[in-house]
Amino acid sequence: MSEEVKKAVCVWCKGECGVLVHVKDGRLIKAVEDPDWPRKVYPRTRACPRLKAAKEWFYHPERVNFPLKRAAERGENKWQRMSWTEAFDEIAERIQKIKDAFGGEAIVHTQGTSYREEYPLRARFFSQLGGSPTYAGASNICFMPRSTMANAIVGMFSHYSVGPKSKCIVLLGAEPLNARPINAQVIRDAKKRGTKLIVIDPRFTRSASLADTWLQLRPGTDCALLLGMIYVIIEEGLYDKDFVEKWCHGFDQLRKHVKRYTPEEVEKITLVSSEKLREAARIYAGNRPGAILEGVATEQSQNAGEILQARWILAGLTGNIDVEGGEELTGPHPTIISCREVEPGIRFSPEQQGKQIASDRFRLLSWQGQRIITENMKKVWGKTTGVPSVSHGPSMYRTILTGKPYPIRGVITMASNPMVTQPDTKLIYKALKSLDLYVVKDFWMTPSAQLADYVLPSSSWLERPILWDFCGYDRYMVSGEAAVPQTVPGEYEHKTDFDFWRELGLRLGQGDYWPWKDLEEYYDARLAPTGLKHKEYVYTVRCEHKKPGYKKYERTGFATPTGKVELYSTVLEKLDYPPLPSFKEPTESKVSNPDLAREYPLTLITGGRTREFYHSEWRQIDSVRSRHPDPLLQIHPETAAALDISEGDWVWIETRRGRVRQKATLFDGMDPSIVHAEHGWWLPELPGEEPWLHGVWEVNINVVIDDNPDICNSITGAWPLKTALCKVYKVKKY
């Protein structure tokens, strides 16, 4: 058979690159850049190490290809192969047993990047199970806080809304060159046109090298910095008076509230000079339209909720909302049925919703916040989008251990690796080991999978159709819809998440609730209003680039309780939070804890992206790993010299929670008091059985990070990944 070339969109990271998938005799030959894809990215798709390794990934000998059942004690890495039918039967039976003994809420779900399988399907399964509204993953520190806060304050999220008409771009804890190639290209183009660029980051990134001004702040003080900018914009009268008067709620309260954040006071907190702060505020307010692109760093802070709130207040004050080149509010797709409409995630009874772990504590992302937001969205947009509510991961793992407020005895994990991606690894380990049932569905035998009772093989994005519903937020997809065909026939026994939930559902009496026989048929149902089937849609539409229009609020108002941009948030007020943001000193800093800082004098920030890896993935792919073989700790040359550390030395990174090792790399683009450790590291080449667990205790920085709910951000539940105190010293013998 001759070689076929199929158009697709790569979802191995958030690059969203158009690709051509070459297939011959049902086998993947290669995946390459699609020259006709309208969205240009930088660095180019063809240079992406992951895409180049597509075939290596797909046919990797260590990929999980068949359902496996534990054949010895947990953690002994002994497995026996089973059929899917046996796996579904056994797992369904064990779920039923747990439900009968402890209630449906005793089984919960954790999910990772998911490669675009639809989030609400899990809610469909669990709501029908009469079960748990508890889902936890990295959502408290990735995407959910920023989109939810936008929904609360302006009634919709503008998804990375920098564009050709932007006159000012603010990168707030973001480095698109590593994390969002599409934005990196837009920023490069914009710079050539003279667009102003402000970079707010403790580290001198490559984007910072292009910036008009780089605000090198002390880690964890972003909120104070933004409040200082708000102060300058108000006090110097730089705000959009007409927009504020007509379309903002709570200006007077805000003005009064920020009085204490003078640039001079903010300088003491952030270490950014008052002159630089004033300059940045003037650049941002004076070059409209402007857009702020926030990175996950904003969400991984003890001030996460307040940072994001202040970021949207800035956008509101400057009238940068729903204008071309500003924060463009795309809204949900007008025709396609969103996955939230299929499964709104609110089918749980009020009693069951109330059982969502920590929903009384971290209320914005829980069902409580989502209910308010959903009602507002529907009034203006006619429908809702976004991820259904999430629970608080750190609280959930503690509940597993304590049984309070109720027992959790079963966990289903999909495309997620909590032993690496969740802080306080020792606690996660104890929690997973204590379960009655742990099911992992993944591509690889990860450190987390090693602790499971069942490990089930997953279809990659190449092996299944996709109707990409990215919460209706992506301006490039108009409403976040892009359709991708199945490009490579499924091999071995990989299954979609849809099949997994449906098959379990059928065995647990949910037959009426799963009318579609497969994912394709489910997508056909979502596309029904377009008159196209998924197979037709992928080749006729593929992805949409229509503009939704601007200043829509003049007709409809904003999708908030007041119909305005809420500088003073009535949503937060209703949830019993302060309606205006304030800065709080991180609990682990030289300022808040000088005694601890004497023993641990360096500030550890973690989580900066690399070109090679996507969070905890790709460590087993040789061609990728050979480019970046070891975990790296950035350390300032002066600090390294004082500690007798040279480039390439293995060093211990120790906090009061323990120590792990990474390799030192000298970097003078940050204050000497800071070190930056890579996240997501494990070593697939080391044995899977305990005590090794693929090196998870050795190089995984989350071993030394704290996520005690008491120190998490009270609004979003974020755990601090940027402000741990540590010491660093050379590994003498290992």
Ligand code: SF4
């Ligand atoms: S940057 Fe690479 S991995 Fe990410 S979407 Fe593009 S091709 Fe795929």
